[in-house]
Amino acid sequence: MALEVSHLVGGYSQIPVLKDISFNIKDGELVGLIGLNGAGKSTTINHIIGILTPFSGDIKINGTAIDKDINKYKQQIAYIPEVPILYKELTLKEHIETTIMAYQLDENEAWQRAKELLKMFRLDNKLEWFPINFSKGMRQKVMIVCAFITNAKLFIIDEPFLGLDPLAVNDLLNLINNQKKQGSSILMSTHVLDTAQRFCDRFVLIHNGQVRTEGNLEALKKEYGDDESSLNDIYLKLAEESNNE
Template sequence: MILDVNNLTGGYSREPVLKDLSFQINEGEIVGLIGLNGAGKSTTIKHIIGLLQPMSGSIHLNDVSLIEDNQTYRQSFSYLPELPVLYEELTLREHLELTALSYGLDKETAIRRIQPLLEQFRLWERLDWLPIHFSKGMKQKVMIVCAFLVDTSLYIVDEPFLGLDPLATNDFIHLLEERKQEGSAILMSTHELQRAEQYCDRYLFLQSGRLIAQGSLSELQTHFGLPQASLEEIYLTLAKESLQ
């Protein structure tokens, strides 16, 4: 087991957003975090990456909590946010150097990992560009390269397909599959349900801050009594029920 979230209750104020949330993610699997806006997906991610502290419950990454060993915990995951976050005064090269430094990568290792990623996402000739010169899609590619420069146990990706053209989307999916085959776990929050159905091994369904179901597509079909339903059909059925 790589990630263990146990009885997590938390949020931004005294009134919890997440309520007694428990799930695990194992090595070599892609897990989709699914739910309506406001279901608690972003809050769950913020707790895992340490931006929010649990009101109760615990989160362990490779059997280590953030409180027990801050550095080991933080270096065990890599986070790809929904919207690109870049330093306007730093070039692409400097962003990559800063990422490598944050994870304690030596220069030789960093260069070996950087080059194929830059070539894959067609950024090799833009190392000295500043963010102002990048389109929205190119900024997203920069974030992908920074996030996957490091070799970590867990990759957390939040709506990763926004702004990507079809070729870049295909490259990104191939990258996810590579890391999965290498044994990493991937937690992916997305509304791109058709893609999630193609590439995720399991799903976590959140509703009003609670985990209402988890499992493979076939297990979800059985759980909700919707045989042969697609992931999107299950999602829409739950969404309509929650609004009634």
């Protein structure tokens, strides 16, 4: 099991945002993390990547908990945030070099992979440029390149499609599929539900800091819709029910 979240309670203050959340991601699986703004998606991600410490509960990646071996835990994660995090004093080349050092990658293999990704995302002529000055979409591409040169077992991708042009979206989805075939697992938070419906293996729907439901699309249809229901239909129905509670 790549990721196991068990009875997670946590948040930013003494009042918990997350209330007994449990879910898992298997090897080679893409799971969509779905929910309204403020439902707890970002808080969940921040606990998984180690920015926040749980009040209680456990988070393990391939059996390793962050409080038992922080280096082994974090080297298994590649994170692509919604808002790109870049160093203003580093060039694109230096961002890649920093990633190689942080993940202790083989330099030749990593650069071979980086060159393929840079060409794919049309950044191969910008190695000496400073990404902090790039457009939002180009900064997002830098984060994607840095993430996918790693040997991560778990990719956490937060709203990856915002700012990307259609060609880049297609390239990213192809990368995700290829990474799944290699056995990596992906947790993707997104509001682009039509794309999530086509590519995710399962979904975890969070509302008010709790897992409202989880399963593949067919399971969600049986529980909350019918054979013709889309993920968007199910999502809207759950949102309406929650608002009426």
